[in-house]
């Protein structure tokens with residue numbers, strides 16, 4: 001029998017129609033929907049007199065526009081309209097929605113897994129680029145555009161050209177104090193923001209196998225920042241145990257049957273990929289980005305690069321522009337760079353383990369003078385769980401703000417933003433110009449590193465705080 005990767009197995013199982021050299025028609029198992037990219041898609045259905053083909057395979061939430069304080073008071077008119085429209089559309093088309101009142105509400109890529117909607121072997125789409133997060137479960141999950149959202153709503157299928165397969169192997173074990181976020185930032189720093197173009201990544205290796213589901217989600221979340229169509233990890237016991245007992249996961253005997261099928265999806269020993277790259281886990285340090293794309297990052301002991309060291313003229317210009325926007329001088333130690341804001345949240349790093357890691361650093365310490373730090377849980381369930389564990393108190397006592405769930409400061413589509421020219425240590429996934437507000441300067445880091453920056457007022461190697469306990 002030919003040996004196959006999980007990518008080929010899922011692709012083949014979902015192909016409804018195909019012709020050589022042309023895109024294939026894929027069946028979609030789960031369609032997640034949010035308020036920003038769905039209004040025109042529903043409107044399209046309405047204009048054409050169509051229904052949602054499989055409402056029970058469609059699940060909506062509100063996240064981008066949601067205020068994280070006074071979440072029911074939506075002052076921005078566009079935001080309010082988008083949320084009201086989503087509620088109306090879901091009512092009219094019979095789609096389940098986790099609206100602001102729902103205990104299930106939260107960031108779309110946080111609640112899918114949390115509710116057990118995200119499962120191995122599924123094809124999952126959403127009008128949102130970070131849909132790759134769901135790949136952590138061994139699902140084929142990717143972002144789509146609004147016209148494709150309409151296509152999936154009305155047919156439950158999607159035309160797709162078959163991507164190439166790319167194995168990203170993380171070799172060996174991670175050093176203490178180095179997290180999943182550092183792994184994915186280091187991968188992107190090493191191979192660039194385009195190395196995944198046209199491909200679906202499968203992450204492999206001991207370091208990945210040893211990760212929890214939450215850590216795997218952090219890695220897969222940023223596959224898109226490597227230019228990939230999607231990123232995934234073959235499912236294993238860790239995956240199955242995470243799903244057991246979740247609201248939408250199969251129950252009892254059905255669950256055991258599902259586990260058998262899910263296990264068979266993992267990439268076959270000896271299967272080949274179109275391309276393979278490798279990174280040594282032991283060489284990864286806690287990361288900080290210095291520039292305006294996620295590949296412009298260094299280890300915490302590194303210095304801001306000098307554009308004059310570049311041989312390639314285009315690279316030199318790119319670095320110069322990034323440094324200019326970021327207000328940084330070549331040769332500066334990143335650990336000398338001061339921050340005015342700290343944001344712990346987003347679909348990359350707002351789950352329980354992220355909040356626990358940040359709280360471990362914050363506990364018994366104080367946010368440095370002149371720093372504004374906030375913690376934004378990824379879902380209302382996470383918020384409640386964190387409060388039950390007393391994490392909110394740890395953060396509040398240290399001087400952090402404790403918020404309601406939402407995309408928040410990850411992108412300034414809601415009241416949370418970084419003022420012009422100010423610097424933010426952020427656990428999100430994008431450091432593009434203007435991402436956190438006009439002229440805002442974003443540095444991507446892990447939750448523990450963000451908490452360390454909050455208490456020191458500048459980037460700091462979190463490993464000096466608590467070697468023994470910081471994971």
Ligand SMILES: CC(C)[C@H](C(=O)O)[C@@H](O)C(=O)O
Nearest residue numbers: 036037064127128129130411
């Ligand atoms: C608003 C949405 C379309 C966008 C995306 O697709 O990713 C957002 O979630 C982001 O992170 O930039």
Ligand code: SF4
Nearest residue numbers: 130346347407410411
């Ligand atoms: S948290 Fe950020 S990256 Fe994730 S969906 Fe929201 S805006 Fe996009």
